[in-house]
Amino acid sequence: MTNETTSQEKKHPLFKWIKKIGLWGFLFFLLKGIIWLILGYWVIK
Helix, strand or coil, X not given: CCHHHHXXXXXXXXXXXHHHHXXXXXXXXXXXXXXXXXXXXXXXX
């Protein structure tokens, strides 16, 4: 847990963020983004 993990976390800040919020947080933001894209498409159409 010395050089490998710290360099890995520096290379992948997104991975560190996902690890913080967990799976449910990731799924929530994913679904929220998809819903906003659908709403935006529907309004433009």
